[in-house]
Amino acid sequence: MSTRTPADCLLCRILRGELTVERIVETDHVIGFMNEGEALSRGHCVFFPKRHAPSLHEADDAALAEILVLVKKVARALGVGTYNVLQNNGSIAGQTVFHAHVHLIPKWSESEGLIYERGRGRHMDQKEMAARIRSGLARSG
Numbered sequence: 099m100s101t102r103t104p105a106d107c108l109l110c111r112i113l114r115g116e117l118t119v120e121r122i123v124e125t126d127h128v129i130g131f132m133n134e135g136e137a138l139s140r141g142h143c144v145f146f147p148k149r150h151a152p153s154l155h156e157a158d159d160a161a162l163a164e165i166l167v168l169v170k171k172v173a174r175a176l177g178v179g180t181y182n183v184l185q186n187n188g189s190i191a192g193q194t195v196f197h198a199h200v201h202l203i204p205k206w207s208e209s210e211g212l213i214y215e216r217g218r219g220r221h222m223d224q225k226e227m228a229a230r231i232r233s234g235l236a237r238s239g
């Protein structure tokens with residue numbers, strides 16, 4: 099288990115506004131943002147509980163429930179019906195940021211498939227995707 103504390107936790111820093119990200123949604127328990135730096139595809143976004151918890155099994159139930167509903171709403175807002183939902187726990191499982199989080203990785207064409215290549219979507223239009231999500235969320239309530 100990571101020894102990182104919330105003081106140096108990347109997602110806690112985003113929560114405190116110490117790091118600038120393209121936020122797409124915020125609820126009582128969850129923040130969602132565009133994963134611009136390490137995007138695996140166009141529209142790749144991440145959702146995380148506001149309360150620090152290294153792994154899924156340590157996270158608040160309310161946050162976890164909200165996250166899946168947000169994944170559904172954001173997929174609809176993006177207008178994408180093909181996507182992966184990725185959630186890693188522990189370094190052996192591929193977790194690199196030790197604050198539980200869930201990835202929504204849209205797939206726009208057959209060539210994208212189940213590809214796990216960090217940064218693949220970095221230069222894609224993430225801001226345009228963020229605007230599309232916000233607009234879709236506003237319509238769905």
Ligand SMILES: [Zn+2]
Nearest residue numbers: 107110150197
């Ligand atoms: Zn944290």
